[in-house]
Amino acid sequence: MNSDSPIRSSELVQTDPALGILRLAALSAGPGGRLDDDTLDLMYEQVEAGVLETVAPAAIWPELERGLMSQAPSHMLRALSECGALRVILPEVAAVFGVPQISDDPSQVDIGLHLLRVLDEAAACHAPLPVRYAALVMHVGKADSPKEHLPVHYRHVERGHPRILDLSQRFGVSDDCRELALLALAELERVHRVTPMRAGPIAAMLERVDAFQRPQRFQQLLTLCACDYRAYGNRNFPEYPKAALLQAALEACSGIDATVAGDALQEGRAQAIAAALRSERWSVWAE
Structure with a gap:
């Protein structure tokens, strides 16, 4: 870890190997928390030794939450991936790395690398935990899309829904986190496609996402969509036009x-x- 970190990484891992791995990864998402190669090698050895195989999800989640709420959540995910822990504790998320998805410039993106950028966008705008959790899990239905269809992901919502439910139950996340993740799974791409020339579908969307009764959750959905939008390489703009459109429609x-x-x-x-x-x-x- 960087020299300005107060954590003695080798000592922490040796004290409690399973929780030490998770704590180090979470701390790497904070200021000056990048892990050095020696620390990652030590964490890898512990993972290979099976120390994470029996750790309870209830003990894992607080460390994942710590990292997600830090200033660079992508550092935690990268650390977990590099030491082999991600495939053990979050196999559904690990599986989307290397899977292509349609983009505009470039024409395809790696879903896993994209979600890292979305998480950091969420941190940059101080988004709450439900937004960051949704960013982490909303693509899990795309991991096993038929190769002949790639980079398109037909029926990923149907595949993703039970996986998000299972993840949420496994870690005991809050209802707000689970609900926003499921909402994002179903609606994020529809939000990206919304157009001012079709007022009827906009009205139907606002009703479907319960924007009238749950405006705070609706705002979280728009925040997530904005982070997803800005995470693409050619969209580094502070404003997300579809959010302004839907906000005007709601008003x-x-x-x-x-x-x-x-x-x-x-x-x-x-x-x-x-x-x-x-x-x-x-x-x-109309849809």
């Missing part, structure tokens, strides 16, 4: 009487959004 609906039932409520919201965004207001149920 446009604030004057609509929510006691109106069914289709009439959706139609009223679509009309309000269309007026605010100067868009078309039909195709309410």
Whole structure:
């Protein structure tokens, strides 16, 4: 570890090898916490010796949370990967490294490397834990997409849903973390595709993600989408345009009487959004 770190890495690992590995990886996400080769080699030897095989998930999660909430969460993930611990404690996440995904510039990205950038974007904007947890796990359904379809990931939502549930239960994460991760799995790509010319689908999306009743979670979803957007190489902009669009749409609906039932409520919201965004207001149920 860097010389400015107060942690004596070899001593910590020897004292409690399993928790020491996790603590060192978590601390590496903090200031001056990069691990040196000797420390990583020692951690690798401990992992190969099987010290992580029996550690309880309840003991793992506090260290993962510590690293996720630090200033450079990617350092923790890299350390865990380099010493072999990631495939033991988070095999679903380890499996997405090396898997390609469509991008625009370049045309493909490694999902694992991309999620590292998303996590660091989340840290840079001081995002809360649910956003960072969702960034960590939202791609787990893409690890085993059929090779003939790559870099496209058909039906990854169906594969990812039970895996996120299992991860969340295994580590005992909060309901807020689990719910945002599942929401991001289903909606992140839809948020990226939203357009002001289709007011009806925007109204349907706001209803589907419960933006009216749970505005804080909706804001967390937009924060995550913004981090994902900026994590691509050619998008280092402070503002995410789709977040501003959806926020304007939500505000446009604030004057609509929510006691109106069914289709009439959706139609009223679509009309309000269309007026605010100067868009078309039909195709309410289109995707």
